Amino acid sequence: MPELPRRVEAQPDTVGRDLGRLVLTIVELLRQLMERQALRRVDAGDLPDEKIEQLGLGLMRLEEAMVELREHFGLEPGDLNIDLGPLGNLLGPEAGSR
Amino acid sequence: MTTGGLPVPGRTARPPEHRQESTNLADILERVLDKGIVIAGDIRVNLLDIELLTIKIRLLVASVDKAREMGIDWWEHDPSLSSGQRDLNEENRRLRQRIGDLEAARTRGELGDGSASEAEVGSEPESEEESGPEPEPEPVRRRSARSREERG
Amino acid sequence: MSLVWLYAVRLGGADRPPAGPGVDGESPRLVVEGPLVAVVGTVREEEFDEAALARAMEDLARIERLARAHHAVIVEAAAAEPTAPLRLATVYRDDEAVARMLRERAVEFGAVLERVRDRREWGVKVYVDAKPEAPVEAPASSDRPGTSYLLRRRADRDRGAQARERARAVADRLDEGLAQVAAGSHRMKPQDARLSGREQEMVLNATYLVDTDGEDEFRAALAAVEAEGATVELTGPWPPFSFATLGES
Known part of the structure; x- marks a missing residue:
């Protein structure tokens, strides 16, 4: 994909923001995947209460960290979404409105 | 083309309020790109499909505002490109077949039609132009979900 | 050099081409083959060959102009007779290629046009x-x-x-x-x-x-x-x- 480097060069002032956005988008995807998996485990009912609490705390702090990082780069929640066409939105349809 | 209520003469009851607006581009593109009779001309215009795919694939890595600068913002919202995954596999199969056909045709030094489902009509090709960028075998589909079979 | 852009195929109306303008600003013409009438336009090859069209598809403004012109001609063409619109960017070398296609697919066209009649x-x-x-x-x-x-x-x-x-x-x-x-x-x-x-x-x-x-x-x-x-x-x-x-x- 030749576009990316060319564009980064073309707009040096936004390099940091664009890169931050790209990285944060991937991280946010992973975070959401983890969260969904955790919810599935909760649904399955095979986790002891302490584990659930630990999981929840961890995910909650991760989310707080993501919010800080996002604000650091001046990004909105919707900025971390990418339209994957036939695969839907990277972060689901609701990600932009949260 | 106008939009609005059906022009039924002599109706007395007030028609439901339909939104009046000029025909919007998305509505047109939904139809002129995706539908209508599909015939291969004697130029391999069906490569356009693949060109659209490469645009779409590029979008996957382009950040959204960059895509807008490139002037292809609309494709991001292309309804025919963002359909559900229902017949993704089928479309993949068709796409692979099309790519295979194209490559075979190129090997033979022809500009044949790449699609098995479209007619080959045409005179001897004269264009020497390189065909478009190699399509990528990503699971990206162009068409919206197949039309439901017409009833009776 | 020029190419032939195909808008629609209809049953009849062989003496009434749409006024246009078409996708290249041209006045649409008709190619008649038996009962089938193809609505076509003569377009410049350098703007409408495969490579040019591929480039056009990168350009939203151009896509819009093409789509709107294509659509407008079809609307006009379909006013009176059963009409089958063609997808955007169906291009032939010359009228003879269009006529040959109409001959070869006459049966299919007949069925489609009957389906949309009235x-x-x-x-x-x-x-x-x-x-x-x-x-x-x-x-x-x-x-x-x-x-x-x-x-x-x-x-x-x-x-x-x-x-x-x-x-x-x-x-x-x-x-x-x-x-x-x-x-x-x-x-x-x-x-x-x-x-x-x-x-x-x-x-x-x-x-x-x-x-x-x-x-x-x-x-x-x-x-x-x-x-x-x-x-x-x-x-x-x-x-x-x-x-x-x-x-x-």
């Missing part, structure tokens, strides 16, 4: 308020914040899924009702809210082939949909873009 296409978009109900704010229990976080997330997830499921059910039911008073129906992907510019969610984006003398009934079915509180947007009449497909499985 029928028009109507687009229907249905919007409903699909906002999930406000989250039930569980009191954040200070002793187990992690657990309450997860439970909150789970409730969000379930509400979203339910809303989508409801929207899908509404769309299916409406589509079924409308399809019953139509000769054909075709579902498209609901358009993104950024396109429709509406707050409400588009749950149905479909298009129907309706008998011209059945439009009353179709309209009544639409009114019934609106009576249920949905917002209905009707577009058309369209030439039968979505119902004149041939050569496809």
